[in-house]
Amino acid sequence: MNRLEANEGIIESFLDEQGFYASSTSGTSMRPLFKTGRDVILIKKAENRLKKFDVALYKSPVGKYTLHRVIGFFDEGYLIRGDNTFVKEKIPDEWILGYVTEFYRKEKHV
16 A cells, blocks of 8 residues: 555644645555655645545554545545555545645656
């Protein structure tokens, strides 16, 4: 899975205080979109329901941060999966922290 490199609670603090958080990524689940060591993402705090195809940042109850794409919905949450995976995940609304609004690939802004 594609996990953000972050210390516990720092992401939530930035999202609450600043409304956004920037970080590099690690893992292969969102390849080819994101590659470890190459890309820096900007996460915006989720204040409304996410849209289909948004790349969501969520935190599981065990404290693991994951970036995966919204592929569908259910009443209390989202169907999500990594671009490079086949496993669909049911993620409740309360796990969602934010979504990717933009990213940088080396010096290029996307």
